[in-house]
Amino acid sequence: MRNFTRIITILVFIFLYIPMIILGIASFSTGKDIAVFESFTFHQYRELFRDDGLVSLLTNSLIIAVISTLSATVLGTVASLGIHKSRGRLRKAIMTMTNIPMTNPEIVTGVSLALLFAFVGIILRINAVLGFWTLLIAHITFNLPYVILNVMPKLAQMDPDLTEAALDLGCTPVQAFFKVVLHEIMPGIISGALMAFTMSLDDFVISYFVTGSGFVTLPVEIYSYTKKPIHPKVYALFTLIFLVMLILMVTMNLLQARDNTRRRKLMLRRAGR
Amino acid sequence: MSNELIRLTNLVMEFDSDRILDSINLYIKDKEFLTLLGPSGCGKTTTLRVIGGFLTPTSGDVLFDGKRINDVPAYQRKINTVFQRYALFPHLDVYDNIAFGLRIAKLPEKEIDERVTEMLEIVSLKGFENRKITSLSGGQQQRVAIARALVNRPKVLLLDEPLGALDLRLRKDMQNELKRIQQAMGITFVYVTHDQEEALTMSDTIVVMDKGKIQQIGKPEDIYNEPKNAFVADFIGESNILDGTMLEDYSVKFFGRVFKCVDKGFAKNEPVDVVIRPEDIDIVKPEEGHLCGTVTSVTFKGVHYDTIVDFKGFKWLIQTTDFCPEGSYIGIRLNPEDIHIMHKSEYSGMFGDYSSYSAEYDEIADAEVSEDEE
Numbered sequence: 001m002r003n004f005t006r007i008i009t010i011l012v013f014i015f016l017y018i019p020m021i022i023l024g025i026a027s028f029s030t031g032k033d034i035a036v037f038e039s040f041t042f043h044q045y046r047e048l049f050r051d052d053g054l055v056s057l058l059t060n061s062l063i064i065a066v067i068s069t070l071s072a073t074v075l076g077t078v079a080s081l082g083i084h085k086s087r088g089r090l091r092k093a094i095m096t097m098t099n100i101p102m103t104n105p106e107i108v109t110g111v112s113l114a115l116l117f118a119f120v121g122i123i124l125r126i127n128a129v130l131g132f133w134t135l136l137i138a139h140i141t142f143n144l145p146y147v148i149l150n151v152m153p154k155l156a157q158m159d160p161d162l163t164e165a166a167l168d169l170g171c172t173p174v175q176a177f178f179k180v181v182l183h184e185i186m187p188g189i190i191s192g193a194l195m196a197f198t199m200s201l202d203d204f205v206i207s208y209f210v211t212g213s214g215f216v217t218l219p220v221e222i223y224s225y226t227k228k229p230i231h232p233k234v235y236a237l238f239t240l241i242f243l244v245m246l247i248l249m250v251t252m253n254l255l256q257a258r259d260n261t262r263r264r265k266l267m268l269r270r271a272g273r
Numbered sequence: 274m275s276n277e278l279i280r281l282t283n284l285v286m287e288f289d290s291d292r293i294l295d296s297i298n299l300y301i302k303d304k305e306f307l308t309l310l311g312p313s314g315c316g317k318t319t320t321l322r323v324i325g326g327f328l329t330p331t332s333g334d335v336l337f338d339g340k341r342i343n344d345v346p347a348y349q350r351k352i353n354t355v356f357q358r359y360a361l362f363p364h365l366d367v368y369d370n371i372a373f374g375l376r377i378a379k380l381p382e383k384e385i386d387e388r389v390t391e392m393l394e395i396v397s398l399k400g401f402e403n404r405k406i407t408s409l410s411g412g413q414q415q416r417v418a419i420a421r422a423l424v425n426r427p428k429v430l431l432l433d434e435p436l437g438a439l440d441l442r443l444r445k446d447m448q449n450e451l452k453r454i455q456q457a458m459g460i461t462f463v464y465v466t467h468d469q470e471e472a473l474t475m476s477d478t479i480v481v482m483d484k485g486k487i488q489q490i491g492k493p494e495d496i497y498n499e500p501k502n503a504f505v506a507d508f509i510g511e512s513n514i515l516d517g518t519m520l521e522d523y524s525v526k527f528f529g530r531v532f533k534c535v536d537k538g539f540a541k542n543e544p545v546d547v548v549i550r551p552e553d554i555d556i557v558k559p560e561e562g563h564l565c566g567t568v569t570s571v572t573f574k575g576v577h578y579d580t581i582v583d584f585k586g587f588k589w590l591i592q593t594t595d596f597c598p599e600g601s602y603i604g605i606r607l608n609p610e611d612i613h614i615m616h617k618s619e620y621s622g623m624f625g626d627y628s629s630y631s632a633e634y635d636e637i638a639d640a641e642v643s644e645d646e647e
Contacts, residue, residue, distance in 0.1 A: 161360035164327055167347040168354045169374035169425065179377075183364040262363070265407045 020242055027235035044236040054237060061218040065200040068139035073193045076147025084155040102145045110209035113138045117210060130212035138210040139203065143196035150192030154185040187259040194252045198245055276303040278428065278461055279324060284333035286319055293319050295485040301463060306455050308464045308472040311482035317465045321431050324463060326350045353422035354431040358438065359414045361406045367417055368402040374425040392420040395454060412443045429461045436471065448475055469509045473497065481505050502615055506548045507624035513589045514625020517547040525614055528564060528584065532607060536614035546615040551592040553611035562604015568597050581627055588627040
């Protein structure tokens, strides 16, 4: 039985990662055929950074990801504080609403946002409302729940006496937040931000509906590649993105693990033995 | 010692129409060690939190130095707190934890350094400046919590069961330590505990609370020797509580016998509760005794024996150094000063009968309380 589950696990990992590995290997191949590895080269990577089109698309994606992540992190943290303080039915209602954008099919979120933007555009008499700002608002919208869901548990775990201790020692409520609470929930904020960043960077469906021709992100552009032969330099791009994501995720897990050990230690020590 | 520092008048606290505090009236003198004592849920921590400024009372006033401070937020009160679970800041080391309040007050670094160093010495944590909070034992965390509060030189220090999480030995040491610090620094301590022994050892004044009401206020000796009602008599130490009738001043009748006592001022033939402390009872030969009964159980307690004696169906606890084997027939003598008379109260008949005595009464009572507190 144990062997069986182990085999299944290995199979799952093979199915998940084989495509990535093949792509990675292909990005270092001199040939155009993905099935044949001819000889090793960095040529595709050089090509990639020489391609102004791809680089500017990547820059667009990063700009949107960074700004939307920062905004969502600030908004989400503040919202978490408010939700944490509220009780009972109100809290439940707000949490359910927060979860909807996550469980809602992306295409529904995408279409509804597009309709909303069109509606606002008509009211404000703006032609071609879709572009950078609508894309940014959409990304902040779907990033928010990830931040809230990561920060809330940290607030719940935090010793509520810590805030009171800070107030007791002369902090105003705002000082208490920045000097004490923020440090306590930081691991949650960071993992929320990292998750939001990755979600934003690779989002295609929602972005496709809410962006105009003026501002296109990488995933949206890549979608159009499926209709024409893919240049091998794109393999190099994919490999880079995959590695960045991998590093982010590993960092996130390490941070969480460290935080857990610290928490456990404190609990043990507090018992006084 | 005589200046009044804090006064609570008709303090009422309600949560969702549950009355947690019911017209608390209390004044606390400057430089006094005052203990709020009671079982869990009696309102002692709530009272402390009202004084600290973490709760706003439903009605009634909190006065500090004669000024009403109901609406003064916690961070503007000259009061500091030692929290039950210490609430040290895990992201700061020992030094920075203690310096926290002084840095908020924007004191010059040089003065901060002097005061923190002085404080570390007082709580015997010299050399621990750069240690992480997570690397400290419970007792050491406790000391940091006390230092962090005291370094601000508050007028009043509030302590919420600060020794609850420590083991017995450490708790005894810290009790002495706290009393020493309090006397050395001349700060008013308001101490919350459910441990009657701790309260008796450390306090200048004890406030016994139950069900959101103050049951008795007094010096430790007074609370112990002259409890006001059956609840106080039972909560502070062990007590045999019997029904009696006060015939006249200095004369009380119980168990069909008239005893001399030292109490007066009761109505003629008023029904009363009679308290007899287990350690005050003298065991004598049956023919010399005021009352005679059969020993039903004996437990060795170290210093003394807990002896349960059946007097006409009512079981008494007697703490004596004389061993009386189970089944022996003994007599007891009661001197007038061993008998304490109380007015009847809502607690009459609820305490002071050892019929369901168990040798582990201490441990059981403690375990219940600490579970509730967690």
